[in-house]
Amino acid sequence: MPHGAANGSRMMRNLFKRLVSKCRRVWAESSSERYVDYLRSRGARVGDGVFVREPKRVTIDLTRPSLLKIGNNVRINRGFLLLTHGYDWYVLRNLFDEVYASSGRVTIGSNVFFGFNVTVLKGIEIGDNCIIGTGSVVTRSIPANSVAAGIPARVICSIDEYREKRRIDYVVEAKDYARSIVEVHGRRPVPGDFREEFPLFLDGDQLPDDLPVAAQLGDSLAAYQRRHRAPYASFDAFLDDCDLPAVRNG
Incomplete structure (x- = not known):
């Protein structure tokens, strides 16, 4: 096969893969159940009773799905953003011609509620029985049985309080x-x-x-x-x- 024809065939295969991937994503975002199944199919560990409100308005980083673990009975609201990696090394690359990859596990326990527009950064663990308030940016781990809110999120009281x-x-x-x-x-x-x-x-x-x-x-x-x-x-x-x-x- 001529070189040009081989390149054209490869481009068509890549285009088809991207189209299939996009269709799969759109289908997954049509319901909470499908979105949770999609996360699992990509390799994330997701427990039972997880509900995602408006998946189209949720961003969960799946560049490294093995780093993500979500427990049982977790409620995720719209505007949710979860990152398992960072691209901040872009600046260092431009300065020093070096690449320092950035990634970290994110573990969410069971019986956790996220308000609207919550951001969870890489390297974070949120324990069981936690409430994360609307608009919070979680930059450090939150212990179990806590209510946390703010930018950056901090524990404001225990779940009993x-x-x-x-x-x-x-x-x-x-x-x-x-x-x-x-x-x-x-x-x-x-x-x-x-x-x-x-x-x-x-x-x-x-x-x-x-x-x-x-x-x-x-x-x-x-x-x-x-x-x-x-x-x-x-x-x-x-x-x-x-x-x-x-x-x-x-």
Whole structure:
């Protein structure tokens, strides 16, 4: 085969490979399940129960997939960026005509939540049971059972401390939400407005059809049914404690 023909054939094969790769990527980005399967197919170690919101708006570095490990029940939101390598050696190459490759493992434990637009740099380990706040840039490892946020991200409290804070704050926030419904919509709140606040007024053995209780609780459903006792005896009791403004429409 003439040299020119061989080059043309090679170019066509490379073009076809790139096209197949692009199509595969587009297909993978069409759902969380497909994207997770794609990560695994490339060599990343990904556990069960991992959910990726809007994969098209997520960037996970797969130049060295063997360096990436994600545990079970991890929730990744849009704007997420994870790097297992760096190209900063570009500057050194231009100065010194030398290449110093840059890479590092990234390990994410189980039961981890990432807010929107989080960046995780190479060489990072995030332990189990962690919450990483929206907009954080994780430049150093985060220990297990921590809540971290900021640029650079730092631990702001333990997961136990955060739990105690939320136990108080979510009641205050739910009351304010109820008041806002009256202020904005001019009507009395109904249980269906409180898709995530239902533990305030529903015991574990009360599962109404008009609230997505089972979907919200997930694997915790059985424990909730068995143990939970609401702080309010009923939804009306909750509203009575909200100091609602007068309803404009009666």
